[in-house]
Amino acid sequence: MTVTDIALVGIGKIARDQHIPSIAADPAFYLAATVSGSGGIVGVENHAEIGAMLAARPDIPAVSLTMPPVPRFAAASAALGAGRHVMLEKPPGASIAEVLKLERQARAAGKTLFATWHSRHAEAADAARDWLAGKAIRAVRVDWKEDVRKWHPGQDWIWQPGGLGVFDPGINALSLLSKILPVSLHLTGATLSFPENRAAPIAADLTFAGPDGLRAEAVFDWRQEGGEIWQIEIETDSSTLKLTEGGARLHVDGAEQSVEAPGEYPSLYRRFAELIEAGQSDVDVEPLVHVADAFMLGRHIAVAAFHDDPQEIS
Known part of the structure; x- marks a missing residue:
């Protein structure tokens, strides 16, 4: 097996x-360098800026970008321009236009671009996709709720334009949903709740x-207490399927089904290696289109200010 730095x-x-353990466990990759202004990891060469890494290490053919979406476009474009294969953490960009431009750049350079959706x-x-194939879909309900203080502590970028707010999870x-459904959906309406002191929503209700005549609804909320709710329920003409724990568990009519898979991020790196070997890219912007449509069509409402430290609330 060829090992790719x-x-x-x-x-x-x-x-x-996620990324570091997955790379370490994947025989197809070797972590040869990191880029971090605040320091990398013990035992691995680190550079403060991506430009410095690209100049110093022309022997590294692949780059995985995990920084926030707003600065990611410039880094991805620089890496492709330097002849590297690029893997993008989700969301693949701060805008649809950026992602499509990167796709064109990768195609022109003959390099792999992998816009991941973990x-x-x-x-x-x-297993859910296969079970739903060929079935008539009657109703879809998504509940994706978590505590932002737990999952994004002190991350101010996520509240700024381009950070997506609650749409990040x-x-x-x-x-x-767009992977497992055998039919295509388009957004028809949204209500977005913006804290009065933030530029991104803390909750969203989507239709x-x-x-x-199929209708689907989704509720996203960052104010969840008492444990995460990451589930999708799909009623078909024969049974009801439910995915819980972010897609880790599958139930049909309440009975849990046995599933086997390597896990999200190990699977991503396996896919990246396959794409590089085949000389292909994988770039799908459908999830980002739904988010863009929500901001375009959504009704904005103001809600109470959000503070990272609850003690700041007066």
């Missing part, structure tokens, strides 16, 4: 929790339409 750009929580690689995702549900 890879550089990891952005050493934050998701990199430490929830599509959840343990039960393939909500887009995981949309990516999973979608599909073929034959």
Whole structure:
């Protein structure tokens, strides 16, 4: 097996929790360098800026970008311009136009661009897609609720334009849904709740339409207490399917089904290696289209100010 050196750009929580262990466990990749202004990881060469890494290490053919979406476009474009294969953490960009431009750049350069959606690689995702194939869909309900203080502590970028707010986790549900459903949905309405001191929503209620009068609804909320709710329930003409724990568990009419899969991020890196070997790219913007439509069509309402430290609330 050919081992590909890879550089990891952005050493934050998701990199430490998911990317670094997944690369370490994948025989197709070797973590040759990191890029982080605040320091990398012990035992791995680190550069403060991606430009410095690209100049110093022309021998590293692949780059995985895990920084926030707003600065990601410039980093991805630089990496493609330097002849590297690029993997993008979700969401793949701060706008649809950026992602499509990167896709064109990768095609022109003959390099792989992988816009990842990690929830599509959840343990039960393939089994759910296969079970739903050929069935008539009657109703769809998505509940994606978590505590932002737990999952994004002190991350101011996520509340700024381009940070997506509650759509940062909500887009995981949309990516999973768009993989498993045998029909296509489009957004028809949204209500977005913006804290009075923030530029991104803390909650969103969405409605979608599909073929034959199908309606779907999704509720995203960052104010959840008492444990996360990451579930999708789909009623068909024969039974009801439910995915829970972000797609890790599958139930049909209340009975849990056995599923086997390597896990989200190990599966992502396996897919990246396959794409590089085949000389292909994988870029799907459908989940990001739903989010853009929500901001375009959504009714904005103001809600109470949000503070990272609850003690700041007067």
